[in-house]
Amino acid sequence: MSVAQQIVDRHVRHIIGNYSKLPVVITRGRGSTLWDADGKSYIDLFAGFGGTILGHAHPDLVKTIQLQAQMLWQVGNQFYTEPQVRLAEAIRQASFEGRGFFCHSGAESAEAAIKLARISGGPNRKKIISMQKGFHGRTLGALSATPGPAQQGFDPLVPDFVHVPYNDLSAVEQVVDEHTAAIIVEPIQSEGGMNVPSPQYIAGLRALCDQTGAALIFDEVWTGIGRTGKFFGHQHVGVTPDIMTMGKALGGGLPVGGIWAVPQRASFFKPGTHGCTLGGNPICTAVSAEVFSVINRDNLLSRANEGGKEIVRHLQSSRHASKIADIRGRGLFIGVQLDTPDATAVLQRSIELGLIINLTQKNVLRICPALTISEAQLQQGMELLDQAMDKL
Numbered sequence: 001m002s003v004a005q006q007i008v009d010r011h012v013r014h015i016i017g018n019y020s021k022l023p024v025v026i027t028r029g030r031g032s033t034l035w036d037a038d039g040k041s042y043i044d045l046f047a048g049f050g051g052t053i054l055g056h057a058h059p060d061l062v063k064t065i066q067l068q069a070q071m072l073w074q075v076g077n078q079f080y081t082e083p084q085v086r087l088a089e090a091i092r093q094a095s096f097e098g099r100g101f102f103c104h105s106g107a108e109s110a111e112a113a114i115k116l117a118r119i120s121g122g123p124n125r126k127k128i129i130s131m132q133k134g135f136h137g138r139t140l141g142a143l144s145a146t147p148g149p150a151q152q153g154f155d156p157l158v159p160d161f162v163h164v165p166y167n168d169l170s171a172v173e174q175v176v177d178e179h180t181a182a183i184i185v186e187p188i189q190s191e192g193g194m195n196v197p198s199p200q201y202i203a204g205l206r207a208l209c210d211q212t213g214a215a216l217i218f219d220e221v222w223t224g225i226g227r228t229g230k231f232f233g234h235q236h237v238g239v240t241p242d243i244m245t246m247g248k249a250l251g252g253g254l255p256v257g258g259i260w261a262v263p264q265r266a267s268f269f270k271p272g273t274h275g276c277t278l279g280g281n282p283i284c285t286a287v288s289a290e291v292f293s294v295i296n297r298d299n300l301l302s303r304a305n306e307g308g309k310e311i312v313r314h315l316q317s318s319r320h321a322s323k324i325a326d327i328r329g330r331g332l333f334i335g336v337q338l339d340t341p342d343a344t345a346v347l348q349r350s351i352e353l354g355l356i357i358n359l360t361q362k363n364v365l366r367i368c369p370a371l372t373i374s375e376a377q378l379q380q381g382m383e384l385l386d387q388a389m390d391k392l
């Protein structure tokens with residue numbers, strides 16, 4: 001039996017089967033290349049669901065981990081530590097005046113944002129408005145803001161969550177009122193099919209929150225940390241939230257989540273209101289701060305914009321252009337809606353060919369490589385995608 005098969009068998013024997021899996025055991029990664037247990041290589045155009053924003057084993061992140069691991073791993077949040085401050089300063093420089101809180105995941109950051117909105121809204125504001133086809137995570141609060149099949153079987157969910165269609169301002173107008181604690185929304189929906197709303201919609205949400213006193217929460221878990229060609233997705237439309245959530249790329253592949261909130265909201269989290277034992281731990285936050293430094297130093301926001309254009313150009317001129325119903329997204333956050341109800345065969349063929357992409361909503365391919373991917377490797381990946389699309 002191959003080494004890979006042995007690992008699969010041991011996995012199945014001991015690990016809960018809550019993920020649908022591809023039959024591949026990944027053992028090593030560098031940049032935008034991964035290798036499996038049989039030595040086969042893959043071009044990675046999905047970057048660990050967006051986590052490895054600088055690619056695998058980026059030398060600066062490796063150096064940062066090594067240095068920090070020799071200094072300090074974990075002390076708990078009753079102490080001050082410098083890497084956590086360094087990360088907060090990096091976020092401030094990349095965004096708006098605010099205060100941060102750190103945890104490990106996107107779902108936890110949604111929990112923190114929802115709690116902060118409720119406590120800062122006072123006792124008469126409980127309602128949270130979220131969007132159909134939105135995705136905010138699997139914990140019960142985040143799940144309550146995530147309508148659809150993900151909720152099935154998990155009721156009762158957290159009360160007072162209301163769901164309305166995305167990119168439909170009048171639907172929000174009908175439900176927002178003086179009892180609304182927050183509107184939570186992705187600047188671009190990812191799981192929901194890579195849906196880009198109109199700038200007027202996002203600006204309209206801001207205006208509704210200003211009129212009613214509700215908090216505007218942007219879920220920047222996918223769109224944050226440079227993926228869209230700006231540090232945060234909301235910066236494309238020039239609308240600032242009261243609270244934003246972060247995850248995925250924030251840790252460059254380590255588990256780091258967090259929120260960033262305007263000071264008048266942030267001040268409602270006092271000792272005892274919220275916490276996370278390992279949140280903000282020195283190794284994770286040192287790496288996370290370094291992610292921002294490398295993006296700035298290597299001009300990777302421009303690279304995200306250029307890379308996105310290269311992908312779109314390639315798709316529009318490919319032999320499969322007629323099979324593409326729509327191309328959506330910004331920067332290196334691209335969704336390709338195929339003209340078929342189910343594109344699973346393309347995904348399967350991609351893996352056989354040595355290409356890692358993702359499929360959401362059954363027919364929307366997600367192409368979200370590391371911002372460090374070279375032009376040549378992106379081109380190579382897109383040529384493999386052409387071959388995979390021959391399956392259509």
Ligand SMILES: Cc1ncc(COP(=O)(O)O)c(C=O)c1O
Nearest residue numbers: 105106107135136137221222247
């Ligand atoms: C927009 C968005 N928010 C939140 C989450 C939850 O993040 P995590 O899986 O780290 O809990 C996800 C996960 O895919 C996401 O896409």
